[in-house]
Amino acid sequence: MAIADIAEYAHLSAADIEGLGQDLDGIRRDIEESLGERDASYIRRAIAFQRTLDLASRLLIAGSRSRTGWWTGTLSLAYAKCIENMELGHNIGHGQWDWMNDPEIHSTTWEWDMVGPSSQWRYSHNYRHHVNSNIVGVDDDLGFGVIRVTRDQPWKLENLFQPLRNLLLAATFEWGIALHDFYSERDRVETPDKKAAERKLLLRKIGRQTAKDYVLFPALSGRRWRRTLGANVTANLLRNVWTNVVILCGHFPEGAEKFDPAVLDNETRGEWYLRQMLGAANFNAGPLLAFSTGSLCYQIEHHLFPDLPSNRLAEVAARVRQLCEKYDIPYTSGSLPRQYLSTLRVIHELAFPDGFWTSTDGAAPTVPQRIIHRLRRLDRSRPESTVLVQD
Incomplete structure (x- = not known):
């Protein structure tokens, strides 16, 4: 159940x-x-690498004639889009590099390679989510309004379809986030004129983004436009799925706690910190995987310090783990497969009414229970490299 008293x-x-x-x-x-x-050089190198990889991938897709060349270029383009989305767009949008005072690498000027305007995302994500993270009925990102992720959210008949909804959300993640951010921004503005302006902003960004990926680049390929169009569709799909996996693993696995709105009453700075630590989850990653996720494998540290540069979160994580030991606070972490399996388990269990997975007479476990127990045994059999793991 949602936590009402964090200290207790x-x-x-x-x-x-x-x-x-x-x-x-x-x-x-x-x-x-x-x-x-050193930090400024890091983000500039990351931008240069992403843009070079994007260009090289598009040239390979357009110039190669083999299926292997197409797949190599498409996968490289998908990876370039993942880097742009998380390491660049997400982190720059958080203001992690505003201290450089570089007008080209600033949260107010960077526009990411997604159908949703970054300005609408910044309000929805940086404020509505990060300030009120995991508070039931307050944090709009808690299930994105389409997935039940806690029993504190009333069960509805439509929740039976949430495993399918999750698959559709993963495939169309940039579109789902764009609509989610638009409605969040529309709720914030007060006048009809401002609401109309936000709608026009979204439609213009959708028009530019779809024209770039599905009209301009295919047209530049001439008679091979189908090859380029297919590569762009596939790269966007892979980017959407990867982003969805990373985001879900940081917010919805078992151990990522949910909170009652009562926690906001006179919440102190220390209590806010503690809520971020209890409400987020990490997954184990080396340097390459961390870069591929925009360092969102350190979701706990990112929620504690959302505007600190991503390249410093690994060293922050070492110190945060020491504090968790000092204060006996759970530090929810595990392998990426473990955390994703845990997230899927939450989504599938909560698709059904409360009590469905529990035997009503206290006798032997139901068939659904036995399935869940087997999944948990498989989950716990995976080796972990992190010493502090919350089951």
């Missing part, structure tokens, strides 16, 4: 929570004071 849940005193907040403020301060040319 975590068995921490007011002094402990204040101390935790000061320790985390210290981590933020240390990182901010150490930012410099």
Whole structure:
């Protein structure tokens, strides 16, 4: 059930929570004071690599005549789009590089390679989600309004279809996020003129994005336009699915707690920090996988410090884990397959009414229960490289 009293849940005193907040403020301060040319060079290299890979992939798709060349170019283009979406668009949009005062790498000027305008995403994601993360009825990203992810959300007959909804959301993730952000932004503006302006902004961005991927680049390929069109459709699909997997693994696996709106009453800085730590989940990743996810494998640290540069989250994670040990706070982490399996389990279990998976007379487990138990045994048999894992 949703947590209404974070301090009681975590068995921490007011002094402990204040101390935790000061320790985390210290981590933020240390990182901010150490930012410099090394970090600026990192993001510039990342941008140059992504743009070079994107161009090389498109040239390979248009110029090669073999199926192998097409697939190589398409997969490379999909990877370039993943980097642009998470390492660049998402992180720059969070203001992680605003300290550079570079007008080309700034949260207010960067427009990402997605159908939704980045300005609408910034309000929905940076404020509605990150400030109120995992608060039932307040955080619009809690299931994105189409997936039930906690028993605190009333079950509806339509939830039976949420496994299918999840598959459709993964395939069309950029479109789902665009509509989600638009409705969030529309709720914020007050006058009909402003609402109409936001609608026009979305439609213009959709027009530009679809024309680029599905008209302009295919047209530049001449008689081989079908080859380029198919590659762009496939690359966007793969990017959507990968982004969906990464986002779901950071927010919805078992161990990522949900909260009652009561936690917002007089919430202190330390309590906000603690809510972020309890409400997010990580998955284990080396440098390549971390880069491929925009360092969102460190979702706990990202929620604690959403505007700190992504290339510093690995060192932040080491210090956050030490604090979790110090204050006896769960640190939810595991392998990527484990976290995704856990997320799918939540989505499929909560598609059914409460009590469906439990024997009503307390006798032997139901067939659905036995299936879930087998999945959990398989899940727990996977080796872990992180010492602090919340089951």
